Amino acid sequence: MASLVSHPDEVRVVSKRFGKGATNIDRYLELDGYKAVQKSLGMQPDAIIAEVKNSGLRGRGGAGFSTGMKWSFVPKQSAQPKYVLCNGDESEPGTCKDRLIFEHDPHAVIEGVMIAAIAVGSHTGYIYIRGEYRYLSIIMQKAIKDAYAKGFLGKNIFGSGYDLDIYWHGGAGAYEVGEESALMESLEGKRGIPRIRPPFPAVVGLWGGPTVINNAETLAAVPPIMLGGAEWFAGLGTPKNGGTRLFCLAGNLNKPGVYELPMGYNLKKMIYDVGGGIPDGRELKAVVPGGSSTPVLTIDEIDVAMDFDSVAKTGSMLGSGGVVVLDDSNCIVKFALRTMKFYRHESCGWCIPCREGTDWLEKTLKRFHSGGGVMKDIDNIYYLSENMLGKTFCPLGDAAAMPTMAFVKKFRQEFEDHLEGKPCPFERTGKIEHLPVYA
Amino acid sequence: MRFSEEFERRFAEMLGHYPTRRSVLVPMLLYAQDEIGSLTDEVITELAQRLELTDLEVRNVISYYSLLTTKPRGKYNVQVCTNIACMLVGGEELLEHCKKKLGVKNKGTTPDGMFTLEEVECIGACSWAPAIQVNYDFHENLTVDKMDQVLDQYSKKGTV
Ligand SMILES: Cc1cc2nc3c(=O)[nH]c(=O)nc-3n(C[C@H](O)[C@H](O)[C@H](O)COP(=O)(O)O)c2cc1C
Ligand code: SF4
Ligand code: FES
Numbered sequence: 001m002a003s004l005v006s007h008p009d010e011v012r013v014v015s016k017r018f019g020k021g022a023t024n025i026d027r028y029l030e031l032d033g034y035k036a037v038q039k040s041l042g043m044q045p046d047a048i049i050a051e052v053k054n055s056g057l058r059g060r061g062g063a064g065f066s067t068g069m070k071w072s073f074v075p076k077q078s079a080q081p082k083y084v085l086c087n088g089d090e091s092e093p094g095t096c097k098d099r100l101i102f103e104h105d106p107h108a109v110i111e112g113v114m115i116a117a118i119a120v121g122s123h124t125g126y127i128y129i130r131g132e133y134r135y136l137s138i139i140m141q142k143a144i145k146d147a148y149a150k151g152f153l154g155k156n157i158f159g160s161g162y163d164l165d166i167y168w169h170g171g172a173g174a175y176e177v178g179e180e181s182a183l184m185e186s187l188e189g190k191r192g193i194p195r196i197r198p199p200f201p202a203v204v205g206l207w208g209g210p211t212v213i214n215n216a217e218t219l220a221a222v223p224p225i226m227l228g229g230a231e232w233f234a235g236l237g238t239p240k241n242g243g244t245r246l247f248c249l250a251g252n253l254n255k256p257g258v259y260e261l262p263m264g265y266n267l268k269k270m271i272y273d274v275g276g277g278i279p280d281g282r283e284l285k286a287v288v289p290g291g292s293s294t295p296v297l298t299i300d301e302i303d304v305a306m307d308f309d310s311v312a313k314t315g316s317m318l319g320s321g322g323v324v325v326l327d328d329s330n331c332i333v334k335f336a337l338r339t340m341k342f343y344r345h346e347s348c349g350w351c352i353p354c355r356e357g358t359d360w361l362e363k364t365l366k367r368f369h370s371g372g373g374v375m376k377d378i379d380n381i382y383y384l385s386e387n388m389l390g391k392t393f394c395p396l397g398d399a400a401a402m403p404t405m406a407f408v409k410k411f412r413q414e415f416e417d418h419l420e421g422k423p424c425p426f427e428r429t430g431k432i433e434h435l436p437v438y439a
Numbered sequence: 440m441r442f443s444e445e446f447e448r449r450f451a452e453m454l455g456h457y458p459t460r461r462s463v464l465v466p467m468l469l470y471a472q473d474e475i476g477s478l479t480d481e482v483i484t485e486l487a488q489r490l491e492l493t494d495l496e497v498r499n500v501i502s503y504y505s506l507l508t509t510k511p512r513g514k515y516n517v518q519v520c521t522n523i524a525c526m527l528v529g530g531e532e533l534l535e536h537c538k539k540k541l542g543v544k545n546k547g548t549t550p551d552g553m554f555t556l557e558e559v560e561c562i563g564a565c566s567w568a569p570a571i572q573v574n575y576d577f578h579e580n581l582t583v584d585k586m587d588q589v590l591d592q593y594s595k596k597g598t599v
Contacts, residue, residue, distance in 0.1 A: 167457075292523055
């Protein structure tokens with residue numbers, strides 16, 4: 001069980017029941033549980049969607065798309081059943097927040113799925129949890145069972161005449177399955193190969209039916225919005241970036257942990273105040289602001305409001321909330337290599353730019369870090385990444401390319417310091433296998 | 440091919456959750472593997488028949504997911520994360536330490552069948568790094584010393 005932290009600047013919306021025993025359904029009910037869904041049942045679906053739209057809630061899975069807008073794309077009439085699918089595949093390196101929601105407040109996710117279903121006219125929801133999170137799937141299965149036992153799920157929920165079933169589903173280890181169309185393939189019992197878009201899942205999704213796919217944190221934010229109102233939620237954040245967000249502070253920090261902070265919270269403050277600064281008298285070197293897919297920020301770029309639009313202005317992304325902090329003892333080339341090793345491992349292999357690009361980049365970076373690099377490799381790394389960008393079948397290719405380009409662009413000197421047989425200037429163990437230089 | 444009652448109950452229940460039979464495949468493969476130890480030919484054929492799939496279709500799915508395996512692992516699968524957040528605070532050192540201590544390479548199993556060691560990608564414990572999972576249990580904020588304690592605990596647990 002992951003430990004909890006706190007900081008006075010936190011605003012607890014999604015995490016307000018953490019540590020309060022809310023996995024127990026009666027306790028959840030005492031803490032305002034299942035009130036938002038009852039309220040929603042008395043509303044017109046369009047009014048629910050409008051409320052979520054006006055709240056400025058944007059997807060916490062990474063892309064930051066307006067949640068209300070996404071729901072509004074689901075056709076009102078559909079010959080096929082409609083579905084809601086909660087994405088709990090959480091595998092973006094640096095990200096460990098959905099885990100806490102499932103662990104401490106599973107009913108909030110269920111309630112979020114319920115409200116989404118009512119809003120789009122769906123009668124079936126799935127909560128997909130990554131296979132490694134076995135203890136969380138046990139918690140979720142019990143929560144769902146308890147909700148059925150109370151009559152909150154099943155036929156005629158809360159006496160409203162509305163039927164709604166929610167099921168749990170489990171993965172078995174695959175980052176790519178977090179990508180929404182691969183997620184649907186996985187739920188249908190297949191390899192997680194993404195689907196071509198359009199059509200988008202909101203129109204043609206699970207088994208051909210219109211499907212809303214949202215991240216677990218996004219859905220857990222919906223009940224508070226329905227109870228507190230769009231205006232309140234929007235006011236917590238910055239314009240067009242409503243609410244709060246679970247930031248996962250990780251890496252070289254004195255007080256790493258998952259903190260719920262208002263959208264737009266200053267990154268520098270997040271590192272030095274909330275995260276307690278850099279340990280062992282070291283200096284900050286760089287920050288990956290939103291999971292491994294997001295371009296790195298240098299120390300000159302960290303005076304930034306952590307909302308989707310402000311971080312986008314720096315050329316990076318707010319991403320999935322994983323803030324990974326590097327101190328000055330770390331080698332950027334090695335960091336880039338480890339990042340690429342991950343994408344090479346996770347590439348589903350369906351399209352050539354990603355399958356070959358990640359493999360080639362990992363090999364080049366590996367040789368480079370081992371002192372076997374030549375000057376033109378630096379440009380090659382950049383050029384290869386640039387040529388993956390926008391040319392892959394799903395965004396995983398971009399997720400591998402974008403951070404790599406930023407590493408080269410912003411830390412070129414460090415790449416040059418590795419050139420032509422020089423040992424890595426940062427190596428602590430002196431144990432890297434040295435590879436020959438190929439001209 | 441016999442599975443536990445628990446497995447059969449879950450299998451029957453989950454079939455009712457989806458419009459197509461094969462949807463239960465991924466979670467049920469994992470549950471089957473947990474019981475049998477690995478996805479043997481027998482398990483594959485059994486599940487393929489039950490879900491009206493070919494063996495090949497099932498194998499295709501197995502090869503995609505990193506938790507699924509057709510080769511038996513040790514009693515305790517020690518999965519050490521070396522991804523970025525863990526790497527920054529000693530994940531690689533932990534992996535090296537485990538290799539030495541257990542005397543195995545990545546994905547190797549100790550001769551007594553007690554431990555398999557595996558380098559894994561992010562397990563969602565980045566804020567409590569460096570972290571490992573032994574089977575499904577998380578161990579977080581580790582040091583080399585704590586790692587030794589964890590391994591010793593499993594060693595003891597496994598020999599009784
Ligand atoms: C390679 C890849 C992996 C992803 N992994 C996840 C994930 O683990 N969890 C998640 O919620 N979204 C993930 N996403 C984003 C989803 O595709 C999708 O945009 C998201 O679940 C939508 O929910 P949201 O609008 O609430 O963010 C991933 C995307 C890509 C391209
Ligand atoms: S970009 Fe990568 S993960 Fe996505 S479809 Fe292509 S090969 Fe698969
Ligand atoms: S990087 Fe190791 S748990 Fe996330």
